Amino acid sequence: MKTTKNKSTKQITESDGEKLKELFVDGLKDIYWAEKHLAKALVKMSKAATSEELRSAFETHTTETEGHVSRLEEVFGMIDEKAQAKKCAAMEGLLEEGTEIIESTDKDTMVRDCGLIMAAQKIEHYEIASYGTLRNIARTLGYPEVADLLQTTLDEEGTTDHKLTELAEMYVNEEAHAE
Structure with a gap:
């Protein structure tokens, strides 16, 4: 069993590295599922938006999200893994929350747009946390x-x-406050 030392001089074994890679691949599968489902949800959010600017932002992010899916497929290939999705419970809940906001707010209101922004930012923050962590693990894995x-x-x-x-x-x- 091969060992290396990290900056804190703790011994890292090859099997530890394999466990970390498994965690990394699992995280990739999770965000892959999340991105694929988000692409569909963004279309619904765009249609539900009142303001043209928010609608346009959702449309732009739909295109970017499709690119994120492709980029993840490239990542899977680079590490010799099959691009495979694993249900992401966190994203499923966040997308459900977005649907609830659409259903519980009046159409063509800024209150709805405010709610859509809130839901979308929760999603973005989840993605930011996921990609930041995965990037750091990728660096650790070489x-x-x-x-x-x-x-x-x-x-x-x-x-x-x-x-x-x-x-x-x-x-x-x-404008939502004024309604």
């Missing part, structure tokens, strides 16, 4: 190119989150 791809997605998720905050602060929250 997959710098994989880490770079995951960083690209992480950057896009951060940009989307920022755009949603801007929309909320520019006018959505104030």
Whole structure:
């Protein structure tokens, strides 16, 4: 059994590395499922949005999310794993929450848009946490190119989150408050 030392001088065995890779692959399967289901949900969120700017943001992120799915498929290939999805309970719950917001708010209102932004930002924060963690594990496992791809997605998720905050602060929250 091969061993190496990390910065804290703890012995890391080859089997430990395999366990970490299994965790990494499991995390990839989880976010792969999440992205595939999010792409479908974003179409519904776009149709439910009142403001053209929010609708456009959801449409743009739908296209980006489809790219995230493709990028994850590339990552699976780079580590010699089959691109396979594993149900992501967290994303399932977040998407369900988005559906509940649509169903519980009046159509063509800024209150609905405010709720959609809230739901979308919860999703973005989950994705940001997932991609950041996966990027760090990829670096630890010695997959710098994989880490770079995951960083690209992480950057896009951060940009989307920022755009949603801007929309909320520019006018959505104030108009929702006035309704």
